Amino acid sequence: MNERIIRKIQGLVFPALLIILWQGVSYFGWVNPYLLPSPGDIIGAFTELLFTGEIFIHIKSSLFRLGVGMAITMVLAVPLGLFIGLFSRAQKFITPTLAFLQQIPTIAWIPVFILWLGIGEGMKIALMVYAAFFPVFINTLFGIQSVDQKLKEVARAFSLGYQARITHVYLPSAAPHFFVGIRLGFSNCWRALVAAEIIASAKGLGYLLMEGRNLAQSELIFVSIFVIGSLGALIDYGIKYLEQRVLPWHKA
Structure with missing residues (x-):
């Protein structure tokens, strides 16, 4: 069997055992089903969202915001990283300010962005751009500076x-x-987006998570968490695959 397939199967062993244990604990009633719904109940809630099409509305909304946030981040972070990397003198003027801003947690800007931009799309986009900016900028800068x-x-x-x-x-x-x-x-942007949607949104996976909380439907909360984690992992895998195609000589 292909070694790559074996590694993927091995990676599924622990989650499978965890789900079996989880189902067993739920079946014997050892935990409150409201606090920890069974995998069966979560799958049932997910299936219902699939049939009604509601889950796709929230996924589409979140992915659209993610795309906008990352596009703006790329436009800002990549040219700045290239510029500072190529012109070392500029680094003396810009880097101290960026180093200061980098130490401020993304969540600390939420009240500021709400004050400046309200609770609409602008706040969400600003939060995502701030969260994603520094990883893209720093790695672009380091890449330019580390040229042989x-x-x-x-x-x-x-x-x-x-x-x-x-x-x-x-x-x-x-x-x-x-x-x-x-x-x-992308990882930082995705997490910031979910946080922003939890705070104020009428659509999106963060909104769906809070809807489960407001309706006291814990299985809906876990469905949201599962979809958020799965989509995040798929996006990361997609970028790794793209890197392997674009840079076949470099091991991702």
């Missing part, structure tokens, strides 16, 4: 122009770090 000095010397020896050096030397060398930043950025 020998490659730079070869580029100068062949009299490559500035644009050619960026295209053929800096960007390919920095690409692995860039993908690391994208993966971390």
Whole structure:
């Protein structure tokens, strides 16, 4: 059997055992079903959401916000990382401010963004961009700064122009770090989005989670958690797959 398939099967052993144990504990009534609904009840609630189509409405809403947040993050973080990486003098002026902002937890900005932007989409987007910005920026910057000095010397020896050096030397060398930043950025962005939707939203997976809490339907809460975790893992896997396709020489 393919070694890759074996590793995937091995990765499913622990979750399977955990679900079996969970179902057994629920079956014998050892826990309050409101505090910890059985896997069967959670699957039932998930199936109902599938048949009504409600789950797809919330998934679509969350993924759209995620896409907008990451697109804005890329537009801001990648050029800034490239600029500071290529022009070291700029780092002295910008880095101290960014280092200060990086230490502030994303959740601390929620009252500020609500004050400035209200509880609409602007607040959610701002929170996601802040959460995702630093992983993308820092890894882009580090990727540019870690380009092998020998490659730079070869580029100068062949009299490559500035644009050619960026295209053929800096960007390919920095690409692995860039993908690391994208993966971390998406992860941070996804978590910030769920937090924002919990606070104020009429659609989205965070809203669905809070709806379960407000309706005292704990199985709906666990369905939301399962979908949030599953989609986050799928997004991360998709980025890893893309990296393997774009950078076949680099092990993701």
